[in-house]
Amino acid sequence: KAGVTQTPRYLIKTRGQQVTLSCSPISGHRSVSWYQQTPGQGLQFLFEYFSETQRNKGNFPGRFSGRQFSNSRSEMNVSTLELGDSALYLCASSPNPRTSWYFGPGTRLTVT
Amino acid sequence: GENVEQHPSTLSVQEGDSAVIKCTYSDSASNYFPWYKQELGKGPQLIIDIRSNVGEKKDQRIAVTLNKTAKHFSLHITETQPEDSAVYFCAADPGGGADGLTFGKGTHLIIQP
Numbered sequence: 001k002a003g004v005t006q007t008p009r010y011l012i013k014t015r016g017q018q019v020t021l022s023c024s025p026i027s028g029h030r031s032v033s034w035y036q037q038t039p040g041q042g043l044q045f046l047f048e049y050f051s052e053t054q055r056n057k058g059n060f061p062g063r064f065s066g067r068q069f070s071n072s073r074s075e076m077n078v079s080t081l082e083l084g085d086s087a088l089y090l091c092a093s094s095p096n097p098r099t100s101w102y103f104g105p106g107t108r109l110t111v112t
Numbered sequence: 113g114e115n116v117e118q119h120p121s122t123l124s125v126q127e128g129d130s131a132v133i134k135c136t137y138s139d140s141a142s143n144y145f146p147w148y149k150q151e152l153g154k155g156p157q158l159i160i161d162i163r164s165n166v167g168e169k170k171d172q173r174i175a176v177t178l179n180k181t182a183k184h185f186s187l188h189i190t191e192t193q194p195e196d197s198a199v200y201f202c203a204a205d206p207g208g209g210a211d212g213l214t215f216g217k218g219t220h221l222i223i224q225p
Contacts, residue, residue: 004155033212043156043201045212056212090155098205100146101213103155 001027004093004104012110018079021107025072025093032074033101034066037088046089049074050097078109086111114139114206118216126224131192133219135202136184144205145178145185146213149198156201160187189221197223 005024013019025032034046045058049068066076072093078085088108092101115138125131137145143164148156162169162176162185169176173192178185189196199220203213 035212042217043203043213043215045214048212058212098144098207100158100161102158103148105153105155 004091004102006089006091006104006107008107009105010108010110012112013081014112015081015083017081018077019081019109020075020077021089021091021109023074023076023091023093023104025074025091026102029093029095029102030072031094031097031099032068032072033092033094034074034076035090035092035103036060037090037106038086043090046076048097055097081111083111085109113211114142114204114214116202116204116214116216118202118219120219121217122220122222124222124224125192127192127194129192131189131196131221133187133200133202133221134184135186135204135216136182137204137214138183139204139206140180140183141207142204143207145176146203146205147176147187148201148203150201150218151198159200192221192223194223194225197221 007022031050033048037043047066048056052068063079068074088106090106092103094101118135146161149159150156173190175188199218201218202216
């Protein structure tokens with residue numbers, strides 16, 4: 001079974017721009033969550049989706065948003081990019097909420 | 113919210129020896145504790161997990177123990193091999209899904225040949 005896929009793998013953006021990251025979960029998985037990984041803060045939870053509904057949201061500003069489609073694919077958007085948004089953004093999928101989470105390879109975002 | 117402390121931050125062991133990584137958590141409602149291995153340039157890979165109704169779980173050279181009373185859990189790797197070199201993260205699920213997984217800061221495991 002193919003793993004979680006994320007596109008693009010690398011991205012360079014300028015301050016003030018917006019960006020959209022995409023995630024395709026493992027086939028049959030209906031839950032998707034997103035995490036931000038930085039050297040200073042480690043892995044931090046962004047949001048979780050199940051059946052197109054956001055179940056939970058972490059402590060991030062409103063510039064960070066996401067959605068899930070009917071085929072369980074998910075996107076996250078960051079508007080008005082700041083230098084501090086440079087990070088590895090990881091998507092994880094799970095068959096259902098509260099079961100094991102499997103991570104994708106991440107999207108490396110660099111904001112200049 | 114949940115807080116997870118992980119120690120040590122770096123662990124160097126001789127090939128063939130055992131490695132132990134320890135984590136403590138703060139929220140007694142947490143009931144799921146996964147461990148992830150992250151290699152350079154890759155996403156975290158789930159290697160083993162344990163739920164609060166189980167005290168110990170083993171999968172070949174890897175084992176995890178959980179002490180709910182003391183709120184700590186540990187990863188044990190026996191007969192370490194060069195391919196075990198990576199960063200390992202522990203995590204806790206506070207239950208209710210409010211905050212997703214809360215991760216420790218990671219342990220860089222170095223296997224010396």
